[in-house]
Amino acid sequence: xxxxxxxxxxxxxxxxxxxxxxxxxxxxxxxxxxxxxxxxxxxxxxxxxxxxxxxxxxxxxxxxxxxxxxxxxxxxxxxxxxxxxxxxxxxxxxxxxxxxxxxxxxxxxxxxxxxxxxxxxxxxxxxx
Numbered sequence: 001x002x003x004x005x006x007x008x009x010x011x012x013x014x015x016x017x018x019x020x021x022x023x024x025x026x027x028x029x030x031x032x033x034x035x036x037x038x039x040x041x042x043x044x045x046x047x048x049x050x051x052x053x054x055x056x057x058x059x060x061x062x063x064x065x066x067x068x069x070x071x072x073x074x075x076x077x078x079x080x081x082x083x084x085x086x087x088x089x090x091x092x093x094x095x096x097x098x099x100x101x102x103x104x105x106x107x108x109x110x111x112x113x114x115x116x117x118x119x120x121x122x123x124x125x126x127x128x
Contacts, residue, residue, distance in 0.1 A: 025097035032096060039087055039095055044103025047074040071104040 021040050028038035045051050051074065083102045086092065 021097075021099040024099070028097035037093060037096060039092070039098040039100065041084055041087055042099065042101045042103060043075075043080060043084075044101070045074055046080060047076045073104075075102075075104055 024038055024040045031038055080102055083100070087100055
């Protein structure tokens with residue numbers, strides 16, 4: 001999910017993550033004649049052993065998640081399965097090459113914070 005946020009020191013990660021939706025669109029167009037629908041589902045931080053290990057490595061604590069994640073908690077796998085199942089169903093047969101973020105709105109929060117930082121910096125540059 002770092003490709004959707006302003007993340008420093010991870011250009012390779014951002015580049016590869018951002019390449020996936022474009023590859024998805026290309027593959028989706030290629031496979032539509034075979035009635036195969038391809039979409040990207042970007043999952044956020046979940047209540048999984050992998051994410052728990054990552055939090056330990058980066059010295060993040062679950063009790064501080066309210067500062068990082070808009071929903072203030074990790075996503076439980078059973079909650080994530082509902083939107084994933086929806087995107088994998090026939091109900092989305094009109095979606096082709098879509099890029100869905102199932103991340104508790106952490107990418108939205110990141111974009112808003114970045115816009116706020118940029119506005120503050122512009123205000124300071126203009127002598128405000």
